[in-house]
Every structure is written in C-alpha cells, then in structure tokens.
Amino acid sequence: MKILGCDLIPVTRGTATLKDAVDSAFEEYLKDPENFIYAIGSVVGPHPFPKMVRDFQAIIGTEAREQFLSRHGKLPDYLTACVGGGCNAIGLFTAFLNDDQVKMVGVEPAGKGLDTDKHSATLTLGKPGQIHGMRCYVLETEDGEPMPVHSIASGLDYPGVGPQHAYLKDLGRVQYETATDQECLDAFITLSRVEGIIPALESSHAVAWAIRTAPTLSTDQTILVNISGRGDKDADYVADLLGL
Numbered sequence: 001m002k003i004l005g006c007d008l009i010p011v012t013r014g015t016a017t018l019k020d021a022v023d024s025a026f027e028e029y030l031k032d033p034e035n036f037i038y039a040i041g042s043v044v045g046p047h048p049f050p051k052m053v054r055d056f057q058a059i060i061g062t063e064a065r066e067q068f069l070s071r072h073g074k075l076p077d078y079l080t081a082c083v084g085g086g087c088n089a090i091g092l093f094t095a096f097l098n099d100d101q102v103k104m105v106g107v108e109p110a111g112k113g114l115d116t117d118k119h120s121a122t123l124t125l126g127k128p129g130q131i132h133g134m135r136c137y138v139l140e141t142e143d144g145e146p147m148p149v150h151s152i153a154s155g156l157d158y159p160g161v162g163p164q165h166a167y168l169k170d171l172g173r174v175q176y177e178t179a180t181d182q183e184c185l186d187a188f189i190t191l192s193r194v195e196g197i198i199p200a201l202e203s204s205h206a207v208a209w210a211i212r213t214a215p216t217l218s219t220d221q222t223i224l225v226n227i228s229g230r231g232d233k234d235a236d237y238v239a240d241l242l243g244l
C-alpha cells in the first residue's frame with residue numbers, strides 16, 4: 001500500500017481487526033463526507049457498497065465461466081470460495097446463479113473449532129442482526145455487541161457478512177460450510193507442494209473444502225476453486241508457524 005502512495009494508519013482500538021478498521025474508517029468518512037471517499041474491499045456496509053463491490057468482482061465469475069466452458073465443454077458441478085465479508089465468493093458465484101445444476105459452497109473459518117469462541121463462522125453460527133449499516137447474519141455476544149472473532153486468515157475475521165450471502169443462505173441457493181485453522185494450513189501446504197501454487201490463507205479455506213469433498217465425488221465431477229489471493233503475504237507467517 002505504501003508503494004502505491006498510501007498513508008497507512010494502523011487500527012489499535014478494540015480487537016484491532018477488520019471490524020475495528022471499518023468502524024474507524026466510517027468515523028473518519030463521516031467527518032467530511034463531501035470531500036472524503038469511503039472505499040471498502042468487501043461486499044459489506046450500507047448500500048451501495050455491497051452492490052458496487054459485487055459488480056466489480058463479478059468479472060472473476062464471468063471469466064471463470066467462459067474459461068471453464070471452453071476448456072471442459074461443460075459447467076463445473078461445484079464452485080467454492082472462502083467467505084469473510086464475501087466479495088471473492090460473490091464475485092465468482094454471480095455469473096452462475098442462474099445455472100441451477102451448479103452447486104455453490106462458501107467456506108467460513110471455523111478457526112480453532114466451532115465449539116470454541118475462536119472462530120468467525122458468521123453464517124454458520126450467527127443470528128440475523130445488523131452491523132455497519134447492513135442487515136445480515138452477525139456473531140454477537142450475549143449483550144448484543146459484535147463478538148471478537150478469530151481466524152488464522154486475517155482477511156476472514158469479521159463478525160458480519162455481505163447481505164447477499166445472508167439472502168443466498170436463506171434461499172438455500174448457496175451452502176455455507178467451514179474449515180478450521182489446521183485444515184487451512186494443511187491445504188496451504190498441499191496446494192503449494194502438489195501444484196506449486198501458494199494460496200493465501202483465506203483462499204486455503206476453500207482449498208480445504210475441495211480436498212475434503214473431492215474423494216466423495218465421482219471422477220467425472222468437477223470443483224472450481226476460487227483462489228482469491230496469493231500466499232506471498234502469508235509465507236513468513238506460515239514458515240514461522242511450521243518451523244520451516
């Protein structure tokens with residue numbers, strides 16, 4: 001970001017996660033909405049931000065659909081993508097929403113386990129609520145505050161989720177599953193070593209679901225996995241964690 005010319009102000013409040021960064025950015029924006037521009041990299045926040053980000057990201061699904069059809073002569077049986085706020089998933093899913101035969105799976109972070117308080121599985125364990133100007137599923141504490149959330153992937157630790165994902169879950173059009181930190185790490189290493197592709201830790205959640213699911217499918221069935229980002233940013237962290 002600095003190379004691109006940004007001034008970076010680290011967030012120190014609360015749990016110093018994405019939720020707190022969004023709170024701070026909103027506060028700054030509201031000081032002078034005439035002259036500031038608010039920008040967010042996920043499909044969250046008040047209208048029209050989820051729609052804007054969805055429409056920009058939809059190019060991923062449009063291109064993936066075309067490439068898959070020309071390479072395989074058919075559509076994939078499954079699409080999968082990780083879900084934090086949900087932009088890479090919506091970006092992939094949008095082009096396929098009318099293809100009823102294509103099943104879609106969003107993968108949320110189960111962190112250290114769904115039976116602990118160290119996860120960020122908003123659609124899986126959250127309840128309908130409001131956060132950052134949108135109505136969606138929310139992970140809340142007993143007194144109605146957004147829950148401190150955890151994932152090994154810093155881009156997935158958000159206690160809300162894009163409103164369209166909440167809608168797609170309620171419709172039953174998209175299935176939302178989870179992968180733990182450990183499954184994510186295993187998938188990170190497996191994809192790196194088998195394919196030479198080092199995925200972001202966020203994307204590794206989707207890879208983990210695909211690795212878990214592929215053995216249950218027949219050999220002519222296909223899964224299209226969205227690799228939302230490269231793992232360069234996570235390489236030092238993973239190397240330290242695994243003592244490499």
Ligand SMILES: Cc1ncc(COP(=O)(O)O)c(C=O)c1O
Nearest residue numbers: 084085086087088155202228229
């Ligand atoms: C590489 C990568 N993938 C996925 C995400 C999660 O965001 P979203 O759920 O909006 O796609 C992030 C967030 O920072 C990210 O950096």
